[in-house]
Amino acid sequence: MESKPNIQDVARLADVSIATVSRVINNQGGVRKATEERILKAIKELGYIRSAAARTMKRKETKTIGVIVPDIKNPFFPLVMAGIEQKAREKDYFTILSSTNESPIIEEKIVKNFIERGVDGVIITTANEDGEHLKLLREQNIPVVAVDRSIRSFEVDTVLVDNIQGSYQAVQHLILQGHRKIAIICGPQNTTPGFERFLGYKKALEDYNIPLDDRYVVQGDFGEYSGNIATKQLSELEERPTAIFSSNNLMTIGCMKALNELNWGLGYEVSFVGFDDVDIATFLNPKLTVVARPMNTVGEIAFMFLHDRINFKDDIPKRKYSIPPELIIRHSCRLINR
Amino acid sequence: MESKPNIQDVARLADVSIATVSRVINNQGGVRKATEERILKAIKELGYIRSAAARTMKRKETKTIGVIVPDIKNPFFPLVMAGIEQKAREKDYFTILSSTNESPIIEEKIVKNFIERGVDGVIITTANEDGEHLKLLREQNIPVVAVDRSIRSFEVDTVLVDNIQGSYQAVQHLILQGHRKIAIICGPQNTTPGFERFLGYKKALEDYNIPLDDRYVVQGDFGEYSGNIATKQLSELEERPTAIFSSNNLMTIGCMKALNELNWGLGYEVSFVGFDDVDIATFLNPKLTVVARPMNTVGEIAFMFLHDRINFKDDIPKRKYSIPPELIIRHSCRLINR
DNA sequence: ATGAAAGCGCTAACAA
């Protein structure tokens, strides 16, 4: 095992030229059976593995895509990643993953490193939607797909989850169960998800001719505590809502704690739907109905977009895909009589 | 933006030789200030990024380490990964991650691909502790660090979490609070973690002269349902335990559900410690005391081992590191009077 | 301080 064997060593051992060896390791055919076997044997004997670096230099492609996420510890991303990897493997692509810790500085370094490595494309949830720091990708003409967050400074294929439709579905579900006094615990209205999820709520009420009641719209900040407070606020209304829609997972948790503290009966006294599934959802009794984002699908579509872009470059127009979230009906909503 | 600029293009534009450009981009010094600036300007102007592939061919190193995990969706691994990445970045290494879905077949492919790419080392939680499918790494003399699961077929540096000590700590905590009737919900005894966690339980009892009572040892399979059943089994004892130790996270959840169903008062009627932290731990009332594994530290140490191994190859003996888990004391254990 | 030139291991065009 002196030093790594190369194609020369194999050729020598099999007593052929390197070109023939190359043909064999690339399955290009046109090699006599006997020769091929001799080569295969030599490869095995030497433990030869071809160098991707050398190959890349000729081929100008690496069959590798880079994935950049802001926080690998957030369970959303590993799930998306799983979807990407699965599709990538089907198409014989490999995936390299880096996490930026929400830092655009680190993100830029990663991008540069990915380019050095010659990734064929990049899937990114950027730490900064401005995207100024991503210009390198544009300049190098490297295909990019944005996931969950868009990029403003240049056009790329984008895969988002449809917030409006998601909260619409949630609220509609409540309405169809007979609820009219439906409260929403909002996220910050200056963020896209916060605002859009409120929009979906509003739209559902409008479509079913239910007037928007300001008392039932309480503000939160996507944090657990705010969900807790908001719920208590709702409980103090003389006319309590019969249903609550929470705009995100953390506030859902705060809300559950409040319901518990207040002895406000989940499911029978007040129905509930939350945006985003949470671990505790099936642990609670009754189990929580939620709007879940299909992370796996997000990843799959992201890869498919990227794959198309790698193969067709600028021949196809940039695409945007809004994935409808999925309403997972469990047991936290009850039919009520009006 | 015709095609990617190379070192030639830069040299031409800056009117120097490629050797000088190389010196600049590698900070090797010995270049006149003025020349350097001209080169830097040219680099910027062209948007030049050097090819890692070409560089690797000469240098025989990639400053890249490969990480292989069995299931990226299991939150344990992203947390370990975060620790690895952090340390790696400090040392100017990059990290590429792949998930095997617990399949040794896929694992072998990934290993091969990593070798093709010339990773300087590999950190792996293997899908099959036999490790026969990992021989390639040994043959190519590529440094390997095993994490959380050992590799039997050849010797590598290993980072494990000390299961015995972890459960010992948990049970000791219970004993020190005055408990003597301490039950354990075991994991499968034919798995290392399952067996070792039982060993720690046994050892703690021995050390404090508490006889092992078979009625308090119930078998589970690391699944939620088995934790549920086991707890119910314990509740039927004429002399109920005053404390329960659960050997893993899922069984903890099952146990909690059972406690709830049985109206068996967590904290005051029965104390509880679980192995591994769970999301619901702080959501419950009282909050759960658990033995938590310091994933981040696991990752950090794994990288440090690998880094040493990359630099010193076989000059240092193989190391094994058992990280003590951490007892996180919350409120699910109460002092009792004997 | 700078340049010329020899590879690194591979693929692919061309020849035989």
Next chain:
DNA sequence: TTGTTAGCGCTTTCAT
């Protein structure tokens, strides 16, 4: 069916 050979873009030694 097989072989010869010219690069791919870079680093590095040896001259200058």
